Amino acid sequence: MTDIVRTASLGLVILAGGRSSRMGRDKAALPWRGATLLTDLLLRSQGVAFDEIVVSANRPPDLSSLPPDLAARIIVVADSFQGCGPLGGMEAAFRACTCSYCLVLSVDLPFYDFSPVKRLLPELSQTSLVDLFLPMSENRPQPLAAIYKQEAALEAVQAALAAGKRRVLSIADKLAVRILDDAGAPILYENVNTxxxxxxxxxxxxxxxxxxxxxxxxxxxxxxxxxxxxxxxxxxxxxxxxxxxxxxxxxxxxxxxxxxxxxxxxxxxxxxxxxxxxxxxxxxxxxxxxxxxxxxxxxxxxxxxxxxxxxxxxxxxxxxxxxxxxxxxxxxxxxxxxxxxxxxxxxxxxxxxxxxxxxxxxxxx
Incomplete structure (x- = not known):
């Protein structure tokens, strides 16, 4: 019998469409390391061979400072479910992404270095039983720095939105979850909300x-x-x-x-x-x-x-x-x-x- 080698594609989803109400201005555009939080995150993402890159943003982001080849790859989508928080952005992004799996990142993670993803890459092609690879950092789940199976996650997100749910973790009950206890240093998951x-x-x-x-x-x-x-x-x-x-x-x-x-x-x-x-x-x-x-x-x-x-x-x-x-x-x-x-x-x-x-x-x- 011939062994069947299963391949999996991986997309990157960046959620940059939030209201930034606590910050008082657009978090995605905040200056960071000579760029912005969004563009710096996109530049750092080049350390992983993502098959697609989707940015969920309800206003057109300024990508003019990016290398042209990187900017040309980016798909920008707006929420269909307005005012629904991250789940609204995830729904739009999952519909736009055709990859088997998606790494979902909030735009306000200035120290995320993609090391957890690099460790998981070999496993994505060897398993079909996990719908959500969920990092835990200091006993706190990190659903906005997690890897989702695109098809299963899209279905779960749409069901949650139809039921009026807004919490990202509300979809976990519908997914086969693997907890990642060795998720890297806590600083990777520090976000900037204020x-x-x-x-x-x-x-x-x-x-x-x-x-x-x-x-x-x-x-x-x-x-x-x-x-x-x-x-x-x-x-x-x-x-x-x-x-x-x-x-x-x-x-x-x-x-x-x-x-x-x-x-x-x-x-x-x-x-x-x-x-x-x-x-x-x-x-x-x-x-x-x-x-x-x-x-x-x-x-x-x-x-x-x-x-x-x-x-x-x-x-x-x-x-x-x-x-x-x-x-x-x-x-x-x-x-x-x-x-x-x-x-x-x-x-x-x-x-x-x-x-x-x-x-x-x-x-x-």
């Missing part, structure tokens, strides 16, 4: 390009608690096993180290290095922010904490107070205080564990 989440992603990406990742602490006035907070953070991160450096911005010239100074307090808290950055440390043609960043990169540390009232390099954690910040708002990713503005993440002053967890997310992800 301005603060977008700034977090920008911070993570910036720190990935630095030899020593950094976080700046800032406050509008001297005496608002920057150094005290830095000391607590240094002590806790040191306790967790990280080598932490401390760089403090100052306006004084010819600074000398002395007992009880801010740098001495940082060293006593466990900092592996504590440096001052005054006017004499700024090179000709260099800004203070650049000088602070340069000094952090010269430290022998896992993480550098910068203390500066108005020149802290991105990302900045700002200590809330009665006066407005003296640092650019776009540089602030989190506020030590209480609030509900989606533009910032808020961390209560007493939540040092939470603050340190956030710093580690920005610096080690």
């Amino acid at each position: 301005p603060s989440a977008y700034k977090d992603a920008l911070a993570v990406d910036a720190n990935r390009s630095r030899a020593v990742p950094i976080v700046s602490l800032s406050a509008a006035r001297s005496g608002d608690g920057k150094t005290s907070l830095a000391v607590q953070v240094i002590a806790e991160l040191t306790r967790r096993g990280y080598a932490v450096a401390y760089v403090k911005s100052t306006h004084h010239r010819r600074c000398r180290e002395k007992r009880g100074s801010d740098t001495d307090r940082a060293l006593q808290a466990g900092a592996v290095q504590a440096l001052l950055c005054g006017p004499d440390d700024v090179a000709a043609g260099e800004g203070k922010e650049d000088a602070l960043l340069r000094l952090t990169q010269q430290t022998a540390a896992d993480i550098a904490i910068v203390e500066s009232r108005s020149h802290g390099p991105f990302p900045v954690i700002y200590i809330d107070g009665p006066e407005p910040p003296s640092i650019r708002l776009d540089n602030i990713t989190a506020v030590i205080g209480r609030g509900s503005n989606d533009f910032f993440r808020y961390i209560a002053p007493e939540q040092i564990d939470c603050l340190c967890g956030y710093i580690l997310y920005l610096t080690t992800s």
Whole structure:
């Protein structure tokens, strides 16, 4: 008997047609790595030999920056079921795609690297029993970074929409599901739904390009608690096993180290290095922010904490107070205080564990 070799085709579906109501602007068009979230994701997708690429978008996306051969391959479809969330986009995309399987990705996954798909590719041609390969990350299912069998998924999505269902996972009961517990690092599935989440992603990406990742602490006035907070953070991160450096911005010239100074307090808290950055440390043609960043990169540390009232390099954690910040708002990713503005993440002053967890997310992800 001759063995029958079964082949399977794989399409890519990118859902880029959401309302982006929490973001306040089109997520697909957000700047990312010199491109946009959508175009960068499409460029990264070239690492996998997808047979078709379908973008679900309810307004024509700007694909002009893509290589012509890639742009020519992309099929753009609009929802037939308007206002139905991701299921509406999936329905339109599945109808347009002729592949056996489809990788469905939300457009707002800036760190997705396609490694889970590459591991699964050999299996797609060897099984017909699975309708949905569903990644689990930190015990959370990721249906918008999953592989669906096109025919079965289209039928399930259409049935769900006809029944008035809107949750993507509502179709799982109609499909043969294989859970992927080894789904890659959690950062792959981090999405950007709000301005603060977008700034977090920008911070993570910036720190990935630095030899020593950094976080700046800032406050509008001297005496608002920057150094005290830095000391607590240094002590806790040191306790967790990280080598932490401390760089403090100052306006004084010819600074000398002395007992009880801010740098001495940082060293006593466990900092592996504590440096001052005054006017004499700024090179000709260099800004203070650049000088602070340069000094952090010269430290022998896992993480550098910068203390500066108005020149802290991105990302900045700002200590809330009665006066407005003296640092650019776009540089602030989190506020030590209480609030509900989606533009910032808020961390209560007493939540040092939470603050340190956030710093580690920005610096080690």
